[in-house]
Amino acid sequence: MNAYEKVALARASDRLMGNWYIGQIIDDFTELHGDRRYSDDGAIVGGIGFLDGMPVTCITMNRGGSIEDRIKRNFGCPSPEGYRKALRLMKQAEKFRRPVICFVGSPGAYCGIGAEERGQGQAIAENLWEMCALKTPVISVVVGEGGSGGALALSVADKILMFENAVYSVISPEGCASILYKDSAKAPEAAEALRLTAADLYRMKVADAIIPETYRTSEETARILKKRLVSELTALKKVSVPRLLASRYEKFRAIGAM
Amino acid sequence: MAETMIRCKKCGQETADAQLLKNGRICPCCGNYFRMSARERIALVTDHGTFREHDGELKSRNILRFPEYDEKLEKAVETTGENDAVITGYAKIGGVPTALFAMDSNFMMASMGTVVGEKITRLFEYAAENRLPVVGFICSGGARMQEGVLSLMQMAKVSAAVRWHSDAGLFYLPVLTDPTTGGVTASYAMEGDIIAAEPGALIGFAGQRVIEQTTGEKLPKGFQSAEFQLEHGFVDLLLERRSSGTVIGRLLTANTAAERRGMYERV
Numbered sequence A: 001m002n003a004y005e006k007v008a009l010a011r012a013s014d015r016l017m018g019n020w021y022i023g024q025i026i027d028d029f030t031e032l033h034g035d036r037r038y039s040d041d042g043a044i045v046g047g048i049g050f051l052d053g054m055p056v057t058c059i060t061m062n063r064g065g066s067i068e069d070r071i072k073r074n075f076g077c078p079s080p081e082g083y084r085k086a087l088r089l090m091k092q093a094e095k096f097r098r099p100v101i102c103f104v105g106s107p108g109a110y111c112g113i114g115a116e117e118r119g120q121g122q123a124i125a126e127n128l129w130e131m132c133a134l135k136t137p138v139i140s141v142v143v144g145e146g147g148s149g150g151a152l153a154l155s156v157a158d159k160i161l162m163f164e165n166a167v168y169s170v171i172s173p174e175g176c177a178s179i180l181y182k183d184s185a186k187a188p189e190a191a192e193a194l195r196l197t198a199a200d201l202y203r204m205k206v207a208d209a210i211i212p213e214t215y216r217t218s219e220e221t222a223r224i225l226k227k228r229l230v231s232e233l234t235a236l237k238k239v240s241v242p243r244l245l246a247s248r249y250e251k252f253r254a255i256g257a258m
Numbered sequence B: 001m002a003e004t005m006i007r008c009k010k011c012g013q014e015t016a017d018a019q020l021l022k023n024g025r026i027c028p029c030c031g032n033y034f035r036m037s038a039r040e041r042i043a044l045v046t047d048h049g050t051f052r053e054h055d056g057e058l059k060s061r062n063i064l065r066f067p068e069y070d071e072k073l074e075k076a077v078e079t080t081g082e083n084d085a086v087i088t089g090y091a092k093i094g095g096v097p098t099a100l101f102a103m104d105s106n107f108m109m110a111s112m113g114t115v116v117g118e119k120i121t122r123l124f125e126y127a128a129e130n131r132l133p134v135v136g137f138i139c140s141g142g143a144r145m146q147e148g149v150l151s152l153m154q155m156a157k158v159s160a161a162v163r164w165h166s167d168a169g170l171f172y173l174p175v176l177t178d179p180t181t182g183g184v185t186a187s188y189a190m191e192g193d194i195i196a197a198e199p200g201a202l203i204g205f206a207g208q209r210v211i212e213q214t215t216g217e218k219l220p221k222g223f224q225s226a227e228f229q230l231e232h233g234f235v236d237l238l239l240e241r242r243s244s245g246t247v248i249g250r251l252l253t254a255n256t257a258a259e260r261r262g263m264y265e266r267v
C-alpha cells in the first residue's frame, strides 16, 4: 500500500475513530462539556471513565456520524474552544492524578474567521505549553489522520501510539502538492515525500509503537489497544513526576537534535 | 554601481536601499514598515558591539530527501548569506544582558525546520542556565513542509524549552513581525510573558487564502493584522520600530529586577 492509499484509509468516512474506541475500551464513560469560557465544541469530546478499573480522562476528536452531526461537529476540526475544553479536562486530570488518553483523527484545526478571532494559534500554543509540564501521564493515540498543529495540540505525550493505517503530517498532501507542484492532483507524490505513515513516524522516533490493524474485527484491534494502554499506563504511573516530565522533555528534545 | 531602489508597497515611493536601511527600513514617505533581515534587526535593537552569535554553523540537511529541497536551501543560503532562517545569540539591549533570536523571512519565508527548532531550543536552555531573559524577533510562514513531521515536532520541542525557561522564573518577550503565521504562531510566538507586535504585521494561524477557500467568506479589512490581534486580546502592545530598542530595554529592566536582587534561587 502506498502512502496516499494509507491517507485514504485514515480518512475513510466509515473508519472507526476515537469515540468508537472509547466506547469499546472504557467502562462507564461520562462525557464532560464546555471550555468554561465561550462554548462547547463538538469537534472534541472529553470525559472520565475507567480503563480496566483505572480512572482515566479521555479526549478525542470527533468527526460525527450522520450528515447533520458531522456539520455540527465541523467534521472533527476543532475550534479554539475545543482545545480549551481539552486543556481544562487535562488540568482536571492532573489535579486528581488520573492519566490522560488523547485520540487524534481529523484533518486539523478549523480554519475560519471566528477561529482566528478567538485565537486558534494561542489555543494550540497554550496546549503545547501546558502539556509539556502536565504532572500526570499522557498517551496520545493517532487513530486516523493527524493533521498539523491541530493534532499536535493533543499529542505532546509521554507515548505516541499510532494505528498501522493512521497518518500524521505537517501539512495535508493536497496542500503540499498545491504549493510544491502547483497542482493538488499530485497529492500522491506529496504524500510519499512527506513521510507521513505510521512506519515512517516509528522510524523517525516520533511514534513509540504501532497498533496493528491486521485483526479480523475492529473489536479485536480494540482489545489489543486496550492491552497496550493498560501496560503503558501501569508503567508510567510508577514513574515519579519529576522523572516523568524529564523524560517527556527528552522525548521531544531529541527530535531533530544536532 | 547603480543604487538598488526599493518600491514601497503602500505608497509606491521608491527609495534607495542604503537610505532605507539607515531609516530602519521605514518608508520615508508614508511610514510603512518594510521587512528587515535578522542581522539588520539585531543591529537595530542591540547595544553596539555586544552581540555574540551562537550555533551559526548549524545547517539544514535534506533529511527526508524531499524533492527540490536541496536546491531551495542552496538558493536561500546564497541569497541571504545565512545558514538558516534564525540567528541566535547573546547581546545587551538598553544595557540589560539578554539572550535573543531573530528570524529571517528572506530565508525560505523563515519556515521552521529542525535547525530553527534546535537553535531556538538551545537558546532557551542557555538562557535558563545563565539566568537570562529571552527576546525573540519572530516572523515565519510556519513549519517547513520539506522536513515533514520533524518540523511539526519542533513546535513541541521549542515550547518545552520555553516552558522550562519560564518555570525558572525568567522573562520571555516575543516580538511578532510581518508575517507570523502557522505553526510558529501556534507555539512560541504566543508563549511570551509579554507579547509585542510591529504595527501592520500579518499575524495569524491559518493562511488567508485557505480561510477564504474553506469558508467561502470574504475576509474583513485588517483581518489578522497586529492591530486585529491587539483588539482581540492576543498581544500586549504594538511596538514602534524607531523606539523598539528603548521600549524593549525598559521591559527587560522591569522584568529582570527580581533576578538582579537575587530573589530567585539558582537552578
Ligand SMILES: [Zn+2]
Pocket: B008, B009, B010, B011, B012, B013, B027, B028, B029, B030, B031, B032
Ligand atoms: Zn511608503
